[in-house]
Amino acid sequence: MAAGVAAWLPFARAAAIGWMPVANCPMPMARRDHSKKQDELIILNVSGRRFQTWKTTLDRYPDTLLGSTEKEFFYNEETKEYFFDRDPDAFRSVLNFYRTGKLHYPRYECISAYDEELAFFGIIPEIIGDCCYEEYKDRKRENAERLMDDQDENKDIKLPNMNFRETMWRAFENPHTSTMALVFYYVTGFFIAISVITNVVETVPCGSTPNQKDMPCGERYTVAFFCMDTACVMIFTVEYLMRLFAAPSRYRFMRSVMSIIDVVAILPYYIGLVMTNNEDVSGAFVTLRVFRVFRIFKFSRHSQGLRILGYTLKSCASELGFLLFSLTMAIIIFATVMFYAEKGSSSSKFTSIPASFWYTIVTMTTLGYGDMVPKTIAGKIFGSICSLSGVLVIALPVPVIVSNFSRIYHQNQRADKRRAQKKARLSRIRIAKMGSSNAYLQSKRNGLFNELLDLTGTEGEEQHRNKTTSLLESQHHHLLHCLEKTTAHEFVDEQMYELNCTENALQSFLSRSPSLSSHEGFTGTCCSQRSRKSIPLPNSSMSTTHTHMQSQGLQELSAIDIQCVEQPIHGTSRSSLNLKLDETSQLNNRGQQIITAIISLPSPPPVTSDGCGHGPPNPPATISTTTSLNVVKVSAL
Amino acid sequence: MGAVVGTLTMQTRQRRPSRDKIDDELELSIVCHRPEGLEQLEAQTNFSKKELQVLYRGFKNECPCGAVNEETFKQIYSQFFPHGDASTYAHYLFNAFDSSQNGSIKFEDFVTALSILLRGTTTEKLQWTFNLYDINRDGYISKEEMTDIVKAIYDMMGRYTYPALKTDTLKQHVDAFFRKMDKNRDGVVTLDEFIHSCQEDENIMRSLQLFENVI
Numbered sequence: 102m103a104a105g106v107a108a109w110l111p112f113a114r115a116a117a118i119g120w121m122p123v124a125n126c127p128m129p130m131a132r133r134d135h136s137k138k139q140d141e142l143i144i145l146n147v148s149g150r151r152f153q154t155w156k157t158t159l160d161r162y163p164d165t166l167l168g169s170t171e172k173e174f175f176y177n178e179e180t181k182e183y184f185f186d187r188d189p190d191a192f193r194s195v196l197n198f199y200r201t202g203k204l205h206y207p208r209y210e211c212i213s214a215y216d217e218e219l220a221f222f223g224i225i226p227e228i229i230g231d232c233c234y235e236e237y238k239d240r241k242r243e244n245a246e247r248l249m250d251d252q253d254e255n256k257d258i259k260l261p262n263m264n265f266r267e268t269m270w271r272a273f274e275n276p277h278t279s280t281m282a283l284v285f286y287y288v289t290g291f292f293i294a295i296s297v298i299t300n301v302v303e304t305v306p307c308g309s310t311p312n313q314k315d316m317p318c319g320e321r322y323t324v325a326f327f328c329m330d331t332a333c334v335m336i337f338t339v340e341y342l343m344r345l346f347a348a349p350s351r352y353r354f355m356r357s358v359m360s361i362i363d364v365v366a367i368l369p370y371y372i373g374l375v376m377t378n379n380e381d382v383s384g385a386f387v388t389l390r391v392f393r394v395f396r397i398f399k400f401s402r403h404s405q406g407l408r409i410l411g412y413t414l415k416s417c418a419s420e421l422g423f424l425l426f427s428l429t430m431a432i433i434i435f436a437t438v439m440f441y442a443e444k445g446s447s448s449s450k451f452t453s454i455p456a457s458f459w460y461t462i463v464t465m466t467t468l469g470y471g472d473m474v475p476k477t478i479a480g481k482i483f484g485s486i487c488s489l490s491g492v493l494v495i496a497l498p499v500p501v502i503v504s505n506f507s508r509i510y511h512q513n514q515r516a517d518k519r520r521a522q523k524k525a526r527l528s529r530i531r532i533a534k535m536g537s538s539n540a541y542l543q544s545k546r547n548g549l550f551n552e553l554l555d556l557t558g559t560e561g562e563e564q565h566r567n568k569t570t571s572l573l574e575s576q577h578h579h580l581l582h583c584l585e586k587t588t589a590h591e592f593v594d595e596q597m598y599e600l601n602c603t604e605n606a607l608q609s610f611l612s613r614s615p616s617l618s619s620h621e622g623f624t625g626t627c628c629s630q631r632s633r634k635s636i637p638l639p640n641s642s643m644s645t646t647h648t649h650m651q652s653q654g655l656q657e658l659s660a661i662d663i664q665c666v667e668q669p670i671h672g673t674s675r676s677s678l679n680l681k682l683d684e685t686s687q688l689n690n691r692g693q694q695i696i697t698a699i700i701s702l703p704s705p706p707p708v709t710s711d712g713c714g715h716g717p718p719n720p721p722a723t724i725s726t727t728t729s730l731n732v733v734k735v736s737a738l
Numbered sequence: 739m740g741a742v743v744g745t746l747t748m749q750t751r752q753r754r755p756s757r758d759k760i761d762d763e764l765e766l767s768i769v770c771h772r773p774e775g776l777e778q779l780e781a782q783t784n785f786s787k788k789e790l791q792v793l794y795r796g797f798k799n800e801c802p803c804g805a806v807n808e809e810t811f812k813q814i815y816s817q818f819f820p821h822g823d824a825s826t827y828a829h830y831l832f833n834a835f836d837s838s839q840n841g842s843i844k845f846e847d848f849v850t851a852l853s854i855l856l857r858g859t860t861t862e863k864l865q866w867t868f869n870l871y872d873i874n875r876d877g878y879i880s881k882e883e884m885t886d887i888v889k890a891i892y893d894m895m896g897r898y899t900y901p902a903l904k905t906d907t908l909k910q911h912v913d914a915f916f917r918k919m920d921k922n923r924d925g926v927v928t929l930d931e932f933i934h935s936c937q938e939d940e941n942i943m944r945s946l947q948l949f950e951n952v953i
Contacts, residue, residue, distance in 0.1 A: 124941070
C-alpha cells in the first residue's frame with residue numbers, strides 16, 4: 102500500500118460501515134489507538150537548515166531511519182529537535198519522499214554522495230520514481246565503469262605469488278610492467294617493420310645490368326632476402342610459441358584474432374619451405390606470399406589506434422552491412438539501366454550487366470576513371486542520376502560510422518587520462534597514508550628524543566617538537582603505543598619491513614658480522630637502540646631526517662619519472678655518522694643508505710650486504726642501473 | 739511526390755481542431771476547488787477544528803486540486819485491497835459520498851459523510867448505509883441491488899480465499915440478508931424495515947461502534 106494514501110485509511114475504515122448489515126458474524130475488535138495525542142510537528146535540523154514536518158508524515162515509512170525509533174539517537178534534548186550532520190541539499194529529496202511517496206534524483210547531485218545519503222536514511226534507491234529512474238541508472242552505470250577501471254588498475258600491482266608462466270603472460274599483455282617485456286615489445290615491433298619493408302622492397306626493380314632487363318630486387322639478392330625472411334619468421338615463431346605457452350587458456354588464445362593473424366603471417370614461409378621446386382604448386386606458392394602482408398596487422402598489438410579502428414568496424418557492423426546492401430542494390434539497378442540504355446550504341450563498352458557493374462561502382466563513388474563512358478543521351482542522363490545518387494547512398498551511413506569511431510576513441514582517451522591522473526592521485530594518497538603512519542613513528546622517536554633532551558637539557562628543539570602534535574594526535578599515538586606494549590612488537594613502515602625480511606634472509610644465508618646483526622632491526626627499535634646507545638643530538642636529528650627521507654624517497658619512487666638522487670659519496674663509516682652534525686650530509690648518507698636498501702631489493706644479495714653495513718660504498722652503481730626500471734612511459738597511439 | 743506529401747499534411751491539419759477541443763475539456767476539468775471556511779465546516783460536522791485540519795491535509799495531499807473524481811477515488815480505494823477488485827464497491831461508495839451527484843467529491847462531501855460515519859447517531863449511520871445499498875435511489879432495496887452490493891464486497895476478496903468461493907455462496911448470503919431484513923416479505927427492504935432489523939441485531943449494533951475512534 103502506498104503510504105501516500107495512508108491519509109485515506111481512516112476514510113476507508115469508516116466506509117467499511119457498509120459491510121456491517123450484510124455480515125452474518127460479529128466483527129473483530131479494533132485495536133485501540135492509545136497514542137491519541139495530536140499530530141505534532143517535528144523539527145529536523147540538518148546541518149543548520151531546519152526542516153519541519155508532521156510526525157505522521159515520517160511515520161509513513163517505518164522501516165527507514167526517520168520513520169523508526171532510530172531517529173531518537175539523533176534527538177537533541179536542549180533544542181528539542183533532531184540533528185543530523187548531513188548534506189541539507191540531499192536531505193530535501195529524502196524529506197520529499199516522505200511527503201509525496203516518490204523519491205526523486207536531482208541531476209546536480211553526485212551519484213555516490215546521493216547513494217550514501219539514501220543509505221544513511223535507510224531508503225533503498227530502487228524506489229526512485231520513473232521520472233528520475235533513467236537518469237539515476239545511467240549515472241550509476243558510469244560510476245560503476247569508473248570503479249571497474251580503478252580495479253583493473255589495481256590488478257597491475259605485482260602479485261608476489263605469480264609463477265613464471267603467469268609473469269610471462271602479464272609481460273606480453275602489458276609491456277610496461279617490466280624491462281624485459283618492453284624490450285621484447287620493441288624488438289618484435291622492429292622486426293615486423295623490417296619484414297613488411299622487406300616484402301615491399303623485394304618487388305622493386307633494382308640494379309639495371311646492361312645485359313639483363315630490370316629484375317626485382319628479390320630475384321637479384323635472393324639469398325639476402327631469404328635470410329632476412331628467415332630471421333623475421335624465426336622471431337615471429339618464437340614469439341607465437343612463447344605466447345602459446347604463457348596463455349592461461351590455450352584454446353581460447355588459439356581462437357583469438359591476433360593469434361590467427363600470427364599464424365597466417367608465418368605459415369607461408371613454412372609452406373614454402375616444404376614444397377620446393379614443384380612447378381605445379383609453385384604458382385600457388387607465389388600466391389601464398391601475398392599472405393605475408395598480413396604481418397602488418399601484427400602492428401595492432403603495438404598501436405592502440407589500430408585496435409580502436411578494428412573495434413569500431415566491429416561495432417558498426419550493422420551500419421556497414423546496411424551500407425553494403427544499399428550500395429549493392431543501387432549498383433544492380435543502375436547497371437541494368439545503363440546496360441539497356443547503351444545497348445543501342447555501337448562499340449559500346451557496356452557488353453553485359455556485370456560489365457556495367459564496374460562503371461556503376463566507379464561512378465557512384467565519384468571516381469570516374471573514364472575507361473567506360475556512356476555515349477547515348479539516355480545513357481548520359483542515367484549516368485548522371487547514378488553519380489548523384491551514389492553520393493547520397495554513401496554519405497548516409499558514413500557519419501554513423503564516424504561518430505561511432507569518435508565515441509570509442511574519446512572513451513579510450515578518457516580512460517587513458519584517468520589512468521595517468523590515477524597514478525598521480527594514488528601517489529598522493531600513498532604519501533598521505535605514509536605520512537600519517539610515519540607521524541606516529543616520528544612521534545615515537547620524538548618521544549625518545551624528548552627523553553634524551555631531558556637527559557641533555559636542550560630546550561630549543563623541544564618546543565619545536567611539542568608544537569607539532571595536537572591533543573588528538575597525542576592521544577592516538579598513546580593508543581598505538583599501548584598496543585605496541587601489549588604485543589611486545591613495534592610498528593614499522595613498509596620499506597623497513599621489507600628490508601627486514603630480506604636482511605633476515607641474508608642473515609641466515611651469509612654469516613654476518615655483529616655490526617650488521619644489530620642492523621637487523623632497521624626499525625624504530627633500531628633507531629631507538631642506537632639512540633639509546635649513543636646519546637648525542639645528531640642521532641635524533643638523523644632520525645627525523647630519516648623519516649623525511651623516507652617519505653621523500655617514496656615520493657620519488659612512486660612518481661612515474663624518477664630522478665635519481667645523486668648524492669655525493671661521503672666516505673663515512675658508521676661510527677662517524679654519530680659524530681657528524683651537518684644535517685644535509687646526514688640526509689645524504691641516510692638517504693643513500695635508504696635508497697640503496699630499497700632499490701637493491703630486486704637485485705642480487707651481495708650488493709645489499711655491502712650497502713647496509715659500512716658507509717655507502719657502491720650505491721651509485723645500483724641506483725643508476727635500477728632507475729631505468731622506473732622511467733617508463735608508454736605512448737598511446 | 740511533393741504533392742503527395744503536401745496532401746498528407748493537409749489532411750492532418752484538418753484533424754487538429756477536434757483535438758484542440760479535447761485539450762480544452764481537459765483544462766476545464768483541472769479546476770481547483772476550495773472548501774468552505776473552517777468554522778462553517780466545524781458547525782456543519784461533528785469534528786473539531788484540529789480534526790478537520792488533519793483531514794484536510796490528508797485530502798489535499800492526495801487531491802491537490804481539491805476534488806476527487808471517480809477514477810482517482812477508485813484508484814485510492816483499490817490500494818487498500820490489493821487482493822481483489824475493489825472498483826465496483828468503490829463505485830457505489832463514490833455515489834454514496836457524492837451527495838450532489840456531479841461526478842466529483844469535494845472536501846465538504848467527504849467530511850460530511852465521515853462525520854456521519856464516525857460521529858453520527860446509529861440512526862444516521864444506518865440511514866447512510868441504506869443510501870449506499872439503494873443504488874437507484876428509489877427508496878427500496880431490491881434483491882438485485884443487494885446482490886450487486888454483496889457481489890462487489892465479495893469481489894474485494896479476490897480469488898484466493900479459504901474456504902473457496904462456491905457459485906451459490908452469493909445467493910445464499912443475499913437470501914439470508916433478505917430473510918433477516920424483509921419483514922413483510924414483499925421482496926424489497928424499506929428504510930424503516932432496515933433500521934428496525936438492524937437495531938434488533940446485536941452484532942450489527944456492536945460493529946457500528948467499531949470505527950468510532952478512527953480519527
